[in-house]
Amino acid sequence: MILSYVYKLRPNEEQSAKMDNWLDMLRSHYNWCIADRIDNYYQQFIQGEYCDLKTKAVAYPLTSCVVRGGATGYPWTGAGKKRNAGKIQDAELPILKKARPWYALIDSDVLQRNIARLDTAYKNFFEGRGFPKFKNRSNFRSFEYKPGRVIFNFDKSRVYLPGIGEMKYFNSRSIPDGFNIRTITIRRQQQGWYMSVRLENKSVPELSPKPLTEVNTAVGLDLGLIKLVHCSDGSVLDNPKFSTNKKTRQLLKVRQRRINRKKKGSKNRSKAVARVAKLHQKIVDRRSAHQWKLAHKVANKADCIIAEDLNIQGMKSRCKVKKDEKTGQYLKNGQSRKQGLNRAISDAAWGELISKIEYVTAKRGKILVKVDPKHTSQTCGACGHVDKASRDREKFICTNCGFFSHADINAAQNIKLIGIKQYGLNIKKVPRDSGKPKEPIQLKLNLDVLETPSPESTGVRRRQHCTRRSERNVPGNQIGEQLALFDMDILGSSNSA
Ligand SMILES: [Zn+2]
Known part of the structure:
Protein backbone atom coordinates (compact mmCIF):
# COMPACT_ATOMS: atom_id res chain seq x y z
CA MET A 1 0.00 0.00 0.00
CA ASN A 201 4.39 -1.17 2.58
CA LYS A 202 4.29 -4.03 0.12
CA SER A 203 2.79 -6.51 2.61
CA VAL A 204 -0.36 -4.38 3.02
CA PRO A 205 -2.69 -4.78 0.03
CA GLU A 206 -3.97 -1.75 -1.86
CA LEU A 207 -7.38 -0.36 -0.98
CA SER A 208 -9.98 -2.35 -2.84
CA PRO A 209 -13.65 -1.49 -3.06
CA LYS A 210 -16.31 -4.05 -2.20
CA PRO A 211 -17.40 -6.39 -5.03
CA LEU A 212 -20.84 -5.37 -6.30
CA THR A 213 -22.26 -8.81 -5.54
CA GLU A 214 -21.70 -8.33 -1.79
CA VAL A 215 -23.52 -5.01 -1.56
CA ASN A 216 -26.50 -5.09 0.82
CA THR A 217 -27.43 -1.44 1.16
CA ALA A 218 -27.24 1.52 -1.18
CA VAL A 219 -27.78 5.25 -1.07
CA GLY A 220 -28.23 7.67 -3.97
CA LEU A 221 -26.76 11.17 -4.02
CA ASP A 222 -28.07 14.20 -5.84
CA LEU A 223 -25.58 17.06 -6.02
CA GLY A 224 -26.80 20.63 -6.01
CA LEU A 225 -25.87 24.21 -5.28
CA ILE A 226 -28.39 25.46 -2.72
CA LYS A 227 -27.82 22.29 -0.72
CA LEU A 228 -24.65 20.45 -1.61
CA VAL A 229 -25.97 16.89 -1.36
CA HIS A 230 -29.45 15.40 -1.09
CA CYS A 231 -29.38 11.74 -0.10
CA SER A 232 -32.03 9.22 -1.03
CA ASP A 233 -32.61 8.52 2.67
CA GLY A 234 -33.94 12.07 2.99
CA SER A 235 -30.92 13.65 4.65
CA VAL A 236 -29.49 16.91 3.37
CA LEU A 237 -25.92 18.26 3.53
CA ASP A 238 -25.43 22.01 3.44
CA ASN A 239 -23.31 23.94 0.97
CA PRO A 240 -21.13 26.39 2.92
CA LYS A 241 -20.06 28.26 -0.28
CA PHE A 242 -16.51 28.87 0.82
CA SER A 243 -15.53 31.28 -1.94
CA THR A 244 -18.90 32.59 -3.13
CA ASN A 245 -20.47 33.63 0.15
CA LYS A 246 -21.11 37.33 0.53
CA LYS A 247 -18.39 37.98 3.09
CA THR A 248 -15.59 36.24 1.20
CA ARG A 249 -16.62 37.76 -2.10
CA GLN A 250 -16.46 41.19 -0.56
CA LEU A 251 -13.10 40.47 1.05
CA LEU A 252 -11.63 39.20 -2.20
CA LYS A 253 -12.91 42.26 -4.01
CA VAL A 254 -11.32 44.62 -1.52
CA ARG A 255 -7.99 42.81 -1.51
CA GLN A 256 -7.94 42.62 -5.29
CA ARG A 257 -8.61 46.33 -5.48
CA ARG A 258 -5.73 46.98 -3.12
CA ILE A 259 -3.40 45.28 -5.61
CA ASN A 260 -4.67 47.41 -8.46
CA ARG A 261 -4.05 50.59 -6.53
CA LYS A 262 -0.39 49.82 -5.95
CA LYS A 263 2.42 50.73 -8.28
CA LYS A 264 3.40 47.95 -10.66
CA GLY A 265 6.61 46.17 -9.71
CA SER A 266 6.63 47.66 -6.21
CA LYS A 267 7.22 45.74 -3.02
CA ASN A 268 3.87 46.78 -1.62
CA ARG A 269 2.14 45.36 -4.65
CA SER A 270 3.78 41.99 -4.23
CA LYS A 271 2.77 42.03 -0.57
CA ALA A 272 -0.83 42.67 -1.58
CA VAL A 273 -0.63 39.85 -4.14
CA ALA A 274 0.63 37.50 -1.44
CA ARG A 275 -2.27 38.47 0.77
CA VAL A 276 -4.81 37.55 -1.92
CA ALA A 277 -3.03 34.30 -2.60
CA LYS A 278 -3.10 33.50 1.10
CA LEU A 279 -6.85 34.05 1.20
CA HIS A 280 -7.33 31.77 -1.80
CA GLN A 281 -5.23 29.09 -0.12
CA LYS A 282 -7.32 29.42 3.02
CA ILE A 283 -10.52 28.94 1.04
CA VAL A 284 -9.09 25.82 -0.62
CA ASP A 285 -7.98 24.40 2.73
CA ARG A 286 -11.35 25.02 4.34
CA ARG A 287 -13.23 23.46 1.46
CA SER A 288 -11.01 20.41 1.44
CA ALA A 289 -11.36 19.87 5.20
CA HIS A 290 -15.13 20.22 4.97
CA GLN A 291 -15.32 17.78 2.06
CA TRP A 292 -13.38 15.11 3.95
CA LYS A 293 -15.90 15.36 6.76
CA LEU A 294 -18.80 15.08 4.31
CA ALA A 295 -17.15 12.13 2.58
CA HIS A 296 -16.96 10.24 5.87
CA LYS A 297 -20.55 11.14 6.68
CA VAL A 298 -21.80 9.88 3.31
CA ALA A 299 -19.64 6.75 3.36
CA ASN A 300 -21.23 5.81 6.70
CA LYS A 301 -24.66 5.60 5.13
CA ALA A 302 -24.46 2.42 3.05
CA ASP A 303 -22.31 -0.25 1.39
CA CYS A 304 -22.74 1.26 -2.03
CA ILE A 305 -22.88 4.97 -2.80
CA ILE A 306 -24.53 5.80 -6.11
CA ALA A 307 -23.60 9.21 -7.49
CA GLU A 308 -24.27 11.14 -10.66
CA ASP A 309 -21.69 11.11 -13.44
CA LEU A 310 -21.68 14.86 -14.03
CA ASN A 311 -20.15 16.62 -17.01
CA ILE A 312 -18.95 19.62 -15.03
CA GLN A 313 -16.88 21.14 -17.85
CA GLY A 314 -19.96 20.97 -20.07
CA MET A 315 -22.07 22.71 -17.42
CA LYS A 316 -19.56 25.52 -17.21
CA SER A 317 -19.22 25.99 -20.99
CA ARG A 318 -19.98 29.34 -22.57
CA CYS A 319 -23.41 30.23 -23.90
CA LYS A 320 -23.91 30.21 -27.66
CA VAL A 321 -23.37 33.52 -29.44
CA LYS A 322 -26.63 35.26 -30.41
CA LYS A 323 -26.68 37.50 -33.45
CA ASP A 324 -29.38 39.71 -34.88
CA GLU A 325 -30.01 38.39 -38.41
CA LYS A 326 -30.94 41.74 -39.92
CA THR A 327 -28.38 44.09 -38.44
CA GLY A 328 -25.66 41.57 -37.62
CA GLN A 329 -25.35 42.98 -34.13
CA TYR A 330 -24.57 40.75 -31.20
CA LEU A 331 -27.44 40.24 -28.75
CA LYS A 332 -27.38 39.34 -25.09
CA ASN A 333 -26.88 35.61 -24.72
CA GLY A 334 -26.92 35.35 -20.93
CA GLN A 335 -23.20 34.66 -20.53
CA SER A 336 -22.66 37.43 -18.01
CA ARG A 337 -25.51 36.06 -15.92
CA LYS A 338 -24.14 32.57 -16.24
CA GLN A 339 -20.74 33.59 -14.92
CA GLY A 340 -22.06 33.72 -11.37
CA LEU A 341 -23.50 30.24 -11.78
CA ASN A 342 -20.17 28.97 -13.10
CA ARG A 343 -18.43 30.39 -10.08
CA ALA A 344 -20.91 28.69 -7.78
CA ILE A 345 -20.34 25.39 -9.61
CA SER A 346 -16.57 25.72 -9.21
CA ASP A 347 -17.01 26.59 -5.54
CA ALA A 348 -19.15 23.52 -4.89
CA ALA A 349 -16.31 21.37 -6.35
CA TRP A 350 -18.52 18.33 -6.94
CA GLY A 351 -15.80 16.41 -8.75
CA GLU A 352 -13.41 16.72 -5.82
CA LEU A 353 -16.14 15.70 -3.39
CA ILE A 354 -16.97 12.58 -5.42
CA SER A 355 -13.32 11.54 -5.63
CA LYS A 356 -12.96 12.00 -1.87
CA ILE A 357 -16.07 9.89 -1.26
CA GLU A 358 -14.63 7.28 -3.63
CA TYR A 359 -11.40 7.16 -1.61
CA VAL A 360 -13.16 6.94 1.76
CA THR A 361 -15.56 4.24 0.57
CA ALA A 362 -12.65 2.17 -0.76
CA LYS A 363 -10.81 2.64 2.53
CA ARG A 364 -13.79 1.28 4.43
CA GLY A 365 -14.34 -1.65 2.07
CA LYS A 366 -17.36 -0.08 0.43
CA ILE A 367 -17.89 1.11 -3.13
CA LEU A 368 -18.95 4.15 -5.12
CA VAL A 369 -20.57 3.80 -8.53
CA LYS A 370 -21.60 6.45 -11.02
CA VAL A 371 -24.73 6.59 -13.16
CA ASP A 372 -25.99 8.81 -15.96
CA PRO A 373 -28.16 11.50 -14.30
CA LYS A 374 -30.34 12.06 -17.38
CA HIS A 375 -33.99 12.86 -16.51
CA THR A 376 -33.51 11.91 -12.86
CA SER A 377 -35.01 15.19 -11.67
CA GLN A 378 -38.03 14.93 -13.97
CA THR A 379 -38.97 11.30 -13.33
CA CYS A 380 -41.64 10.34 -10.83
CA GLY A 381 -40.29 8.05 -8.15
CA ALA A 382 -43.64 6.30 -7.75
CA CYS A 383 -44.87 5.65 -11.30
CA GLY A 384 -41.81 6.43 -13.45
CA HIS A 385 -43.61 9.10 -15.48
CA VAL A 386 -41.15 11.57 -17.08
CA ASP A 387 -42.43 15.12 -17.38
CA LYS A 388 -40.63 18.42 -17.08
CA ALA A 389 -43.80 20.03 -15.73
CA SER A 390 -43.79 17.77 -12.66
CA ARG A 391 -41.04 19.82 -11.16
CA ASP A 392 -41.64 23.25 -9.71
CA ARG A 393 -38.38 24.42 -8.11
CA GLU A 394 -37.91 22.33 -4.98
CA LYS A 395 -41.37 20.77 -5.21
CA PHE A 396 -42.09 17.65 -7.20
CA ILE A 397 -45.68 16.81 -7.97
CA CYS A 398 -46.21 14.07 -10.54
CA THR A 399 -48.52 15.19 -13.35
CA ASN A 400 -49.54 11.56 -13.87
CA CYS A 401 -50.19 10.02 -10.45
CA GLY A 402 -50.03 12.95 -8.04
CA PHE A 403 -47.04 11.63 -6.05
CA PHE A 404 -45.34 14.49 -4.28
CA SER A 405 -41.92 14.84 -2.78
CA HIS A 406 -38.95 17.16 -2.43
CA ALA A 407 -37.56 17.44 -5.96
CA ASP A 408 -33.93 16.75 -5.11
CA ILE A 409 -34.67 13.88 -2.76
CA ASN A 410 -36.88 12.41 -5.48
CA ALA A 411 -33.93 12.79 -7.88
CA ALA A 412 -31.59 11.10 -5.39
CA GLN A 413 -34.02 8.18 -5.10
CA ASN A 414 -34.20 7.91 -8.88
CA ILE A 415 -30.40 7.86 -9.05
CA LYS A 416 -30.41 5.06 -6.51
CA LEU A 417 -32.97 3.07 -8.52
CA ILE A 418 -30.99 3.52 -11.74
CA GLY A 419 -27.79 2.44 -10.00
CA ILE A 420 -29.42 -0.67 -8.53
CA LYS A 421 -30.80 -1.61 -11.93
CA GLN A 422 -27.66 -0.79 -13.94
CA TYR A 423 -25.22 -2.62 -11.68
CA GLY A 424 -27.65 -5.42 -10.71
CA LEU A 425 -27.27 -4.75 -7.00
CA ASN A 426 -28.88 -7.15 -4.59
CA ILE A 427 -30.39 -4.77 -2.05
CA LYS A 428 -32.00 -6.64 0.80
CA LYS A 429 -34.40 -3.97 1.95
CA VAL A 430 -37.09 -2.37 -0.18
CA PRO A 431 -35.23 0.15 -2.36
CA ARG A 432 -37.73 2.96 -1.89
CA ASP A 433 -37.09 5.23 1.09
CA SER A 434 -39.77 7.40 2.59
CA GLY A 435 -38.98 10.49 0.63
CA LYS A 436 -41.79 12.57 2.07
CA PRO A 437 -40.59 15.62 3.89
CA LYS A 438 -40.95 15.33 7.62
CA GLU A 439 -44.10 16.79 9.14
CA PRO A 440 -43.56 20.23 10.57
CA ILE A 441 -43.29 20.12 14.33
CA GLN A 442 -46.48 21.50 15.78
CA LEU A 443 -45.98 24.11 18.42
CA LYS A 444 -47.97 23.20 21.46
CA LEU A 445 -48.31 25.47 24.42
CA ASN A 446 -47.02 23.63 27.41
CA LEU A 447 -48.44 25.37 30.41
CA ASP A 448 -46.05 23.68 32.85
CA VAL A 449 -43.07 25.25 31.14
CA LEU A 450 -44.71 28.62 31.00
CA GLU A 451 -45.16 28.67 34.76
CA THR A 452 -42.80 31.28 36.17
CA PRO A 453 -39.65 29.35 37.09
CA SER A 454 -38.10 30.12 40.40
CA PRO A 455 -34.46 31.18 40.11
CA GLU A 456 -33.47 28.53 42.65
CA SER A 457 -35.00 25.69 40.68
CA THR A 458 -33.24 26.45 37.41
CA GLY A 459 -30.14 28.20 38.58
CA VAL A 460 -29.64 29.58 35.07
CA ARG A 461 -28.86 33.25 34.78
CA ARG A 462 -30.74 33.77 31.57
CA ARG A 463 -33.89 32.47 33.14
CA GLN A 464 -33.50 34.83 36.06
CA HIS A 465 -33.26 37.66 33.64
CA CYS A 466 -36.48 36.56 31.95
CA THR A 467 -38.44 36.38 35.15
CA ARG A 468 -37.28 39.81 36.14
CA ARG A 469 -38.46 41.22 32.86
CA SER A 470 -41.83 39.56 33.16
CA GLU A 471 -42.25 41.20 36.56
CA ARG A 472 -42.47 44.55 34.85
CA ASN A 473 -46.03 45.65 34.53
CA VAL A 474 -46.38 45.86 30.78
CA PRO A 475 -49.74 44.90 29.33
CA GLY A 476 -49.55 41.50 27.66
CA ASN A 477 -46.28 40.67 29.36
CA GLN A 478 -47.76 38.60 32.14
CA ILE A 479 -48.18 34.97 31.19
CA GLY A 480 -51.83 34.95 32.07
CA GLU A 481 -52.46 37.97 29.90
CA GLN A 482 -50.53 36.42 26.97
CA LEU A 483 -52.76 33.39 27.06
CA ALA A 484 -55.80 35.60 27.24
CA LEU A 485 -54.65 37.35 24.08
CA PHE A 486 -54.73 34.01 22.28
CA ASP A 487 -58.36 33.52 23.18
CA MET A 488 -59.43 36.94 22.06
CA ASP A 489 -61.07 37.36 18.74
CA ILE A 490 -58.25 39.33 17.12
CA LEU A 491 -60.24 40.32 14.07
CA GLY A 492 -63.07 41.62 16.18
CA SER A 493 -60.80 43.64 18.40
CA SER A 494 -58.94 45.20 15.48
CA ASN A 495 -62.24 46.19 13.91
CA SER A 496 -63.37 47.86 17.06
CA ALA A 497 -60.06 49.72 17.32
ZN1 LIG B 1 -46.11 9.54 -10.82
Missing part, protein backbone atom coordinates in the same frame (compact mmCIF):
# COMPACT_ATOMS: atom_id res chain seq x y z
CA ILE A 2 1.19 3.51 -0.78
CA LEU A 3 0.39 6.44 1.49
CA SER A 4 1.31 10.07 1.21
CA TYR A 5 1.83 12.17 4.33
CA VAL A 6 2.44 15.92 4.27
CA TYR A 7 4.46 17.77 6.90
CA LYS A 8 5.16 21.44 7.19
CA LEU A 9 8.84 22.36 7.19
CA ARG A 10 10.42 25.01 9.38
CA PRO A 11 13.41 26.22 7.34
CA ASN A 12 15.48 29.17 8.51
CA GLU A 13 15.77 32.21 6.28
CA GLU A 14 18.95 31.05 4.62
CA GLN A 15 17.51 27.62 3.87
CA SER A 16 14.28 28.95 2.43
CA ALA A 17 16.23 31.40 0.23
CA LYS A 18 18.34 28.46 -0.95
CA MET A 19 15.27 26.43 -1.81
CA ASP A 20 13.78 29.40 -3.67
CA ASN A 21 16.98 29.63 -5.66
CA TRP A 22 16.95 25.90 -6.39
CA LEU A 23 13.38 26.10 -7.67
CA ASP A 24 14.30 28.85 -10.13
CA MET A 25 17.30 26.91 -11.43
CA LEU A 26 15.41 23.63 -11.64
CA ARG A 27 12.62 25.29 -13.55
CA SER A 28 15.02 26.66 -16.13
CA HIS A 29 16.67 23.23 -16.36
CA TYR A 30 13.28 21.58 -16.90
CA ASN A 31 12.37 24.06 -19.61
CA TRP A 32 15.78 23.63 -21.27
CA CYS A 33 15.25 19.86 -21.36
CA ILE A 34 11.82 20.19 -23.00
CA ALA A 35 13.21 22.63 -25.58
CA ASP A 36 16.08 20.23 -26.30
CA ARG A 37 13.74 17.33 -26.94
CA ILE A 38 11.41 19.40 -29.11
CA ASP A 39 14.35 20.69 -31.19
CA ASN A 40 15.61 17.17 -31.73
CA TYR A 41 12.20 16.01 -32.81
CA TYR A 42 11.96 18.73 -35.47
CA GLN A 43 15.43 18.03 -36.88
CA GLN A 44 14.08 15.10 -38.87
CA PHE A 45 11.71 17.35 -40.79
CA ILE A 46 14.53 19.70 -41.76
CA GLN A 47 17.16 17.35 -43.17
CA GLY A 48 15.78 13.82 -42.94
CA GLU A 49 17.45 10.89 -41.20
CA TYR A 50 21.00 9.72 -41.65
CA CYS A 51 23.38 7.53 -39.73
CA ASP A 52 26.20 9.19 -37.87
CA LEU A 53 29.46 7.27 -38.42
CA LYS A 54 31.00 8.07 -35.07
CA THR A 55 28.03 7.24 -32.90
CA LYS A 56 26.29 4.88 -35.36
CA ALA A 57 22.91 6.22 -34.30
CA VAL A 58 20.11 7.59 -36.40
CA ALA A 59 20.99 11.25 -36.38
CA TYR A 60 20.00 14.64 -37.64
CA PRO A 61 22.62 16.90 -39.13
CA LEU A 62 22.19 20.10 -37.17
CA THR A 63 23.09 18.55 -33.84
CA SER A 64 25.26 15.76 -35.28
CA CYS A 65 24.53 12.91 -32.85
CA VAL A 66 20.91 12.60 -31.98
CA VAL A 67 18.55 9.69 -31.59
CA ARG A 68 15.10 9.97 -33.00
CA GLY A 69 12.84 11.36 -30.28
CA GLY A 70 15.94 11.79 -28.19
CA ALA A 71 18.06 14.59 -26.86
CA THR A 72 21.33 16.30 -27.64
CA GLY A 73 24.09 14.04 -26.40
CA TYR A 74 25.79 10.70 -26.83
CA PRO A 75 23.14 8.03 -27.51
CA TRP A 76 25.07 4.90 -26.44
CA THR A 77 26.08 3.61 -23.04
CA GLY A 78 29.53 2.18 -22.36
CA ALA A 79 28.10 -1.31 -22.73
CA GLY A 80 26.77 -0.44 -26.17
CA LYS A 81 23.15 -0.10 -25.15
CA LYS A 82 20.95 2.60 -26.60
CA ARG A 83 19.88 5.37 -24.27
CA ASN A 84 16.49 7.00 -24.27
CA ALA A 85 16.07 10.76 -24.13
CA GLY A 86 15.92 10.88 -20.33
CA LYS A 87 19.08 8.78 -19.97
CA ILE A 88 20.93 10.95 -22.51
CA GLN A 89 20.03 14.11 -20.62
CA ASP A 90 21.08 12.39 -17.39
CA ALA A 91 24.45 11.47 -18.90
CA GLU A 92 24.92 15.00 -20.21
CA LEU A 93 24.48 16.56 -16.78
CA PRO A 94 28.25 16.83 -16.03
CA ILE A 95 28.78 18.69 -19.32
CA LEU A 96 25.84 20.94 -18.58
CA LYS A 97 27.26 21.67 -15.15
CA LYS A 98 30.54 22.75 -16.75
CA ALA A 99 28.69 25.15 -19.03
CA ARG A 100 26.49 26.42 -16.21
CA PRO A 101 28.55 26.11 -13.04
CA TRP A 102 25.72 27.30 -10.82
CA TYR A 103 23.93 23.97 -11.32
CA ALA A 104 26.64 22.44 -9.13
CA LEU A 105 24.89 24.07 -6.16
CA ILE A 106 21.94 21.74 -6.60
CA ASP A 107 22.08 18.20 -5.29
CA SER A 108 22.75 15.96 -8.31
CA ASP A 109 19.98 13.58 -7.28
CA VAL A 110 17.46 16.37 -7.40
CA LEU A 111 18.60 17.31 -10.91
CA GLN A 112 18.21 13.71 -12.05
CA ARG A 113 14.71 13.52 -10.53
CA ASN A 114 13.90 16.69 -12.44
CA ILE A 115 14.66 14.89 -15.72
CA ALA A 116 12.72 11.85 -14.53
CA ARG A 117 9.72 14.10 -14.03
CA LEU A 118 9.92 15.22 -17.64
CA ASP A 119 10.06 11.54 -18.64
CA THR A 120 6.84 10.99 -16.73
CA ALA A 121 5.28 13.98 -18.49
CA TYR A 122 6.27 12.49 -21.87
CA LYS A 123 4.92 9.09 -20.84
CA ASN A 124 1.60 10.72 -19.99
CA PHE A 125 1.63 12.43 -23.38
CA PHE A 126 2.15 9.17 -25.24
CA GLU A 127 -0.72 7.68 -23.25
CA GLY A 128 -3.03 10.33 -24.66
CA ARG A 129 -2.82 13.16 -22.15
CA GLY A 130 -1.46 16.64 -22.93
CA PHE A 131 1.99 17.55 -24.23
CA PRO A 132 4.52 18.55 -21.51
CA LYS A 133 4.27 22.23 -20.75
CA PHE A 134 6.95 24.83 -20.26
CA LYS A 135 6.79 25.81 -16.63
CA ASN A 136 6.55 29.24 -15.08
CA ARG A 137 6.90 30.32 -11.49
CA SER A 138 3.29 29.60 -10.65
CA ASN A 139 3.21 26.00 -11.87
CA PHE A 140 6.71 24.85 -10.97
CA ARG A 141 6.76 24.73 -7.19
CA SER A 142 8.40 21.51 -6.14
CA PHE A 143 11.45 19.25 -6.38
CA GLU A 144 12.04 15.66 -5.40
CA TYR A 145 14.59 13.51 -3.56
CA LYS A 146 15.18 9.88 -4.41
CA PRO A 147 14.32 7.25 -1.78
CA GLY A 148 16.88 6.91 0.99
CA ARG A 149 18.54 10.30 0.50
CA VAL A 150 16.64 12.27 3.13
CA ILE A 151 17.48 11.43 6.73
CA PHE A 152 14.87 11.78 9.47
CA ASN A 153 15.28 12.28 13.16
CA PHE A 154 11.73 11.61 14.33
CA ASP A 155 12.42 12.12 18.04
CA LYS A 156 13.78 15.62 17.55
CA SER A 157 11.39 16.44 14.65
CA ARG A 158 14.33 17.20 12.42
CA VAL A 159 15.04 16.29 8.84
CA TYR A 160 18.25 16.47 6.83
CA LEU A 161 17.78 17.49 3.19
CA PRO A 162 20.98 16.91 1.19
CA GLY A 163 22.32 20.17 -0.24
CA ILE A 164 20.09 22.30 1.97
CA GLY A 165 20.83 21.17 5.48
CA GLU A 166 19.11 20.05 8.63
CA MET A 167 15.87 21.74 9.54
CA LYS A 168 12.97 21.34 11.92
CA TYR A 169 9.53 20.27 10.81
CA PHE A 170 6.12 19.97 12.42
CA ASN A 171 5.86 16.28 13.26
CA SER A 172 2.07 16.31 12.99
CA ARG A 173 1.52 12.57 12.53
CA SER A 174 3.70 9.57 13.12
CA ILE A 175 4.65 7.26 10.29
CA PRO A 176 2.79 3.92 10.63
CA ASP A 177 4.75 0.79 11.48
CA GLY A 178 6.09 -1.29 8.64
CA PHE A 179 6.04 1.52 6.10
CA ASN A 180 9.20 2.52 4.21
CA ILE A 181 9.93 6.08 3.24
CA ARG A 182 10.13 6.48 -0.54
CA THR A 183 10.31 9.63 -2.65
CA ILE A 184 10.18 12.94 -0.83
CA THR A 185 8.80 16.01 -2.51
CA ILE A 186 9.54 19.49 -1.22
CA ARG A 187 6.85 21.96 -2.21
CA ARG A 188 6.52 25.71 -1.89
CA GLN A 189 3.06 26.92 -1.00
CA GLN A 190 1.57 30.22 0.04
CA GLN A 191 1.98 29.51 3.75
CA GLY A 192 5.52 28.15 3.51
CA TRP A 193 7.40 25.00 2.61
CA TYR A 194 5.89 21.53 2.85
CA MET A 195 7.33 18.06 2.60
CA SER A 196 5.27 15.29 1.05
CA VAL A 197 6.48 11.86 2.12
CA ARG A 198 5.57 8.80 0.10
CA LEU A 199 5.25 5.72 2.26
CA GLU A 200 5.13 2.17 1.01
